[in-house]
Amino acid sequence: MNTKQRFCILLILTLLLSLPLSTSTKADSNVSTQIAAKIDSPYVMVNKHTQILDTPAVLINGKVFIPAKNIASYLGTTLFWNAKLKSVDLKTAHSQLQFYLDKKTIGINGVMVPFKDKAFLSKDRLMVELAWFAEQTGTTQTYNPVNKLFTLDLIKTPVIVVDTLKNVPPIAKFTFGKTSFRLGETIQYVDLSYDPDAEGLRYEWIGKQEVFFKPGTYPISLRVYDQKGNVSALFTKNLIIEDTLLLTEEQYPVYNQPVGTAFKTNWDWVWNHFTNLPYLSKEVTIDPSRTLLLSDSPETFKETGILYQDNINGKARLYADHMNGTKDKIRFNIQVRNLTDQPVTLRTTNKGEVTPSVYANLIGHVASVDFLMHNTPTVAPLVIAPGQTAVYSQMPDLYPGQGINLFYDVETDGQLQVAFVASLASSLPVSPFDTTKYLEFDGHLRGTFPSADKRWDVDLSTFREPSRLSIGDGKEDAYVRGYDVQRQMEVDDMGNYGTIYTIHSDKPRKMAVMLIAKGGPFKGPFVINGQFMMAPASGVISAFQSIQILARTTGTEESFDLVFTPPAGSAFPIDLIFYPLD
Template sequence: MECMLRNFRKTLTTVALCGSALAAGLQAPLPVEAVSTAATQIQLFPGRADALVNGVPATLEEPAVVLQDSLFVPSRWLADQMGLQLSWNEATRKISLVTPKAYLEFDADHQTVSVNGEIIAFDEAASLRNDRLMVKLSWIAPFLNMTYTYDEASRSIAIRYIGQVSTAYKESALTADDAQPNSKPIAKFAFDKPVYRLGEPVHIVDLSYDPDAEGLPGYEWTGKEEAYFKPGTYTVTLKVKDGRGNESEPFSKTIQVTDSSYLTELEYPYYTNSVGSIFSYDAGVVSASVYGSEKKQTVPVLVRQPEDRTLLRGMRTSPVAAPGFLYEDTVSGSARLYTSYVNGMNSSSQLSIVIRNQDQSKPVQVTTTRKSISAPSVYNPVRAYKTLEDYMTAPASDEELTIQPGEAVIYAASPVLSPGQGVQSIYDIQTDGKIDVAYIMTPPGLQAYDLGKYKAIPQAVGDETGTFPVSEVSWEIDARELNNQLSLTIGDDQVEPKLTGTDKRNGQAAQHPGYAGVHYRIELKTKGKLAAALHPKGGFFQGTLRVNGQTLELPEAGLTPKEIVLLGRTENSQDTALVIELMATDRTKLPLELLVLPLADK
């Protein structure tokens, strides 16, 4: 025995150093909160059944014993002292032990031990003595957060067990197929302060975690709001799920909201939402703040509607059922050619733009300065905003085309359209003489000499074609003295004259839905902080928006009258303006409402 203890002592010294380092790491502060642990001190005397537990005498069911220079201790007694779960499974004839670091299974029949599913030889970790399972102390110590040392004077082994943290941690039920027990995740959070004002953003620090480090893909909040707009006490509850579907116990905290105002419901999204975000339009809240008599405010707005770029708009909401000319007119100088048609024939077709030089004595030069054309699609009317977006971001060009006196040429031709497919295009051109422009739908491969075969197509339901003298509109809004909410509308006569045009085919006023094809540039001048938003007051908006050169991503389905998009925000006094660019599709229902809100320092 003396020799065995000397050898055991040498082995113990090395293991104790490793165990101490491990214990030091395990005692590092947890990131969630301070937790309490219970340390257990055990003193064992090899070969004796008596022991001391926290200084109190105790009796072992089987004395600790040194076998092959290693100390073995009775597993049941050790588990009881440390509050661990040791159980016998009659069906599998295995003993399982749940430790802080591993799930262990001892199979004496097959002389194996499983550590989190990994198999090792039984005698590397355990031994049977008098029908009792004995475990090797040096092997099991790392799994138990345990350190131990040998005392020469008392010829005893002192064990220090750090214990398990006192938290809401609970093991899930084990099944026969588990290689390792899966722990319930812990839901936990904290507010950055206990009391908030009305409309003050509530900041929540998420302290939830999964003891098995499997991640937390599922969060279920109850009572959580970004801010509260009525005074009172609110309870917020959180439950989380780990990667295996185990659900935490609910965790709740209360928050107090005083009757002191920080932000109103109207103001809140203007201060806190990200640019380009969509938020709900509460007509009651907005009307009380913006349209109430005590809140009305006007500011200087300079509107320009120059008639220096003619818009030839060729559009039809119903499909084109026969080949022929859809629209034609004469332009000179700058023009915007805007088309949107759907092939309603039973065979493939092609939309072409034909230009004829009116002058019989000299050539005319046509320069394309910007363009965009969509790919054929059955969803073309729905995705028309993409063509506008491409047009707004397209670089300027200078493609030149010379047309001889009296000559007609195919200026542009769409890709081939299958039945039901549509196409949309925008071309900005500059000419040095008068030209006739015609939009024509024909079978694919139209040549100039074929033009005489086709006649004008009669007007049909959904025909939204015409010539408009204005295609560029600019606003300069002087908001430097703005001290209240401001509402301005596009598409009615509140701020600007309505845009009108003529249908060349019959000389009547042309419809102008959505001001499609018109480019708006709105400069909002300020000397302080403000936010601007767009609201489809008339019922619907689809199109493209750019603010200070950045395109905003809008929903494909467009905006409804119950929605607002935050256009932009000036953050400090050095920001002197917001520049908003806008183009709408023909699906847009005017008017559009521009909402501007001055922002206080918060």
Template sequence: MSMKWKSLLLACLLATQLTGVANVASAEAARVPAQADSQQSSEQPSQGEGTHVNPALNSNEGQRNKAVEMENPEQEAEEYQGSEGLVGSESNAETESGQDQAAVNASGIDTSIYGDDILVIVANSNLMVLNNVEYRAPQPITVKNGVSFVSLRTLVERFGAQLDYDSKTKESIISFAGKELRYQIGTKSYKVDGTAAAMSGTSYLQDGTFMVPLTSALQAFQMPYKWEAATKRIIVELAAEPVAKFTIAPKDIYATQTEVKVTDESYHPRGLKIINQEWTGLETYYAEPGLHTVTLRVQDESGAWSEPYSVSFNVLPKHEPPVADFKTDKETYKMGELIQYTDLSSADQGFTLEYEWNNNKPAFFEPGRYTITLRVTDNLGYQNEIAKTITVTNDLLYTFEEFNLVYSKPGEVYDFKGSSITSMKLLKPTIRHNQRTMFRSNSPESIVENGIIYQDTITGGTRIFMHHRNATSKNMNLYIVVKNISSTPTTVEVEHYGLAGPNPYPQETGKRAAVKYFDSFRNISGIMSQQVLKPGEAKVFIPELSQTPLKPEHIYSMYADFFANNNVQYQIVALDSNKDVMKELSKLEILESKDNHIRGTFNNADRTFTIDELIGDTDARLVFGDNTNDPIIQGWDAVTGQQRKNAGNYGVLYKVTLNRVAPNTAISFNGRGGSYAGALLVNGETVQLPTNGVLRDANKANIVYRTGDKEEKVEILFTPAAGSSMPVNLIFQQIPKAHS
């Protein structure tokens, strides 16, 4: 064959091969998915965290176009489970070799002129170019009311984020760089880790594609961007540097003493791992006081370093530990002689001390040598301890019982020989009743459902005594609702009240309610609040009761004295804390009394004890609530009509007038029915029973008052405390004469 024919044949073969290549390229281009959005505004770029390239965004996974825009979110959610395909006439996005099909850059947009990891979004188009690879969104950027909207899924896939769907809340969930974003169709906001953030427009569905405001989405993903007006392009910077951040504790750092603890809070805005740290100026203990600066740089897995982050703080001079010290008024004592302790401990200026005494008894009643120790601890935990020894001789000044009568402070517990009570003179006061109706709400004590716990119609003076526990699994509120059922306006006054709780301790709650109740008697006006009710009108009284929800197993106790000049209906209501009592009241039923506790209405709830004879010259006692010397009041359950006995006389207010109390008389409180914790009012002063803890049994007592060197009149107010046991005694004993 001649050279001419050989050349011609070779040219034909080459032309055939080039034609095949061109056809393949054309077919590939026709099959390529391309996704894009556009923003027609001149918004300034957001502040970025750096320019380091995220390798995940350059991977096949980051470039894969799995944007399946379904007709509704539920369909999308199903498709997420296994499809990587495309809707409409687009073919599968993977080639036979299993690699993502990446379109050649037929648009001619060169993203490298803007830097690495750059996404170019073309306005008025569905075209996007990521690192010179083209993608097309199922819907172009759409402008509504001046706001550009873009396919949410398209952005998610370009950023390498994970997209899911919550069928219950109808929300698209995007997981990205350790954050969770939630979008919902038809809203003007999205959520970042549960916190709502506003968008510039309302999201919507367009031909099965979920569209969101472009700039809001870029801000949500913390992607810096800028608008290039000449080319109608949005330039999005996907790369970012890691961010160094840390905190230093504690607040006060002392040279050579305080261990410095650092909490590293560094992160990468695109979710890359932090693989390296570079600290300068960090020490576990600082030897020198003064200003110190700690700086941190961090490196991500791609090798990019963060900008340095610094924290400056002042190291204080070395802290001097506290010094424990005390003295006694002397070194040698008689048995039963009062020991006076004087604290001499010291600490650095501005520091407080906690004291831990051991064996610092007010007196000793056996001879011998006794060591007393004191340990003090300052705010930083530094401690110091000292011990001193005293000597107690064989000489007796006071017996144990005499010493307590002489020296115990009001509210202090002392040991008492309970069996001696029966040998004491039993005082029999003149008993009178003052009309006060007592509304006792104590059954059911354990509330298990919404409802009206108790109700009744009363006029004049009323005392509400309430004690309830939340036995449900959710928070409840208690309310006092008062309704005017007369035909004329009615004034309702709250004269006194004491409210305690919520807490899970019934005795402590009952005690605190009694303390606050007696404290309220110091109100000179005698009226704490008042409201005028129109005929048929109902209002909530003592709103403090319902301000704090009653948690499961927690308790509220209350004493409250009311006065109304017409007939009013009192209701105690229990209701879920998320409901409105006035809206729900008409729907509520009265709860059945289901336990052994008492509810009911009782007359004569103010009882006066008057004793005119001389008291205290011999050992004597006054009994409360035993139903023999002090009869219990009787009443009825207004709901069932059944008769009720108020065992223990809980809610009764005793007004005790002792016209003649002998000089040098100690008045003590002693529980007889079991443990007791409460309060009383003595000559206008509230005394706790006891100050700390409880009176555990009949062998414990506490002083409530001492008379001086002259005969005195003593007035006492007392009411049995919720959660404690009745009956109880007031004991009157002569204080031993002073010994030297």
């Protein structure tokens, strides 16, 4: 040891002896361990014996941070690495500490807190704040800012001990919310399990169900595991189901399934319970003020050209649904031409669009949501001079396999010729009306229809048994009849795509409103009493495979209003089930 080192140690010892006597220094027989060191010094006095710290104590923002490994060892214990939990662990008579170095969090008796001003890493050495560490370990600390000397005293027997205690297995235990339950009543499970070592638990249930539909006594068992893999004894308790009916298996999900979610079914179950439900009577109002131009054939075009073309004058809805079946990048646009001798102004009052995608259900769903949001469009009025052609709408280019779906509600003060056009993205924009060929019909929908909106007024206040409304079946909901000007023949809008439905009832009773897909995969939005409901929230609803809960009413609402448009890419018909809740 050189002269400088001897001087530092002597200085620390001198400062320690010159401190005012604390409770511990008045009676040295009560002190098991006394630690003293200066900030930034590698030397420490432990019971007046010189030791060397791996990392000196430091002062940060007025707080003293000490090396946890060294100080813990001087107090009679050690930090150890928990490979399973990836933590540095220290157990004392006061606390069980777990330092998660990657997450920068500390587990204090199972409660997680951030490192924050309690700990940090210095060159892979864990540093802990002096006052906080003293509190956790049951020691007494002092710090003199004048001479930068800190002390740490351990009274009587060490309170920091090596974690040699055997991990205690967890306890599995539960009870029920009451002594017995009825058929179709939700079972209340009250968890009483715990871990004496305050670790998280993993549960393994045997026989547990949310509800039972047959009377009897059912053994329900539980086993739990702690984080170290210790397992509890199997705990079993008998559940008594009375022979008293609350809800049938059919009724239970209607009452209890969360709104916006679906419950699994199958074709037989739907057939037995919902296929033969009576239809609700309705007063149908067709709005003839808006013409629908529908372009969906060829749905997947294999070459460029005009997909559909006709004239509009006044209110119209322009609707298109197409996929790029070519090997080229395609530009899809809607062009308008003024064949009159006066300027014609075209205004957009609503629109629904979607970025091109390869997923047919997705593009129909998103465009429908966009349209039903009814955000006021920022599209400026378009004035077309006599004899001129203009591009009204141009979508982002479609790569092979991508599709688009769009709605536009427009109003004009004169007649315009409208063309839905697919052209090569690499070509210069040209007027299609005189130079582009018409593409052949491929069996999908195409035509001009005299109306675009339906309103159904329904009495939902007095019905007493489960009932339904069908959309897009061609019988209870008649297809709109129109005319395909390119084929010069009458056509039906099978599925009524492009149509907006408004279903209204005054003072509805307490009920559940559900959706069953019957024609094939379905994905689409509903607006119910001003709120969007996505059916389903993700993915698609398969025909007869699940039932979605769209809404429940309390019987106190002034009205029930549902707005819907058949989304492109979805199959029809669908049934809306109205189920009284008594």
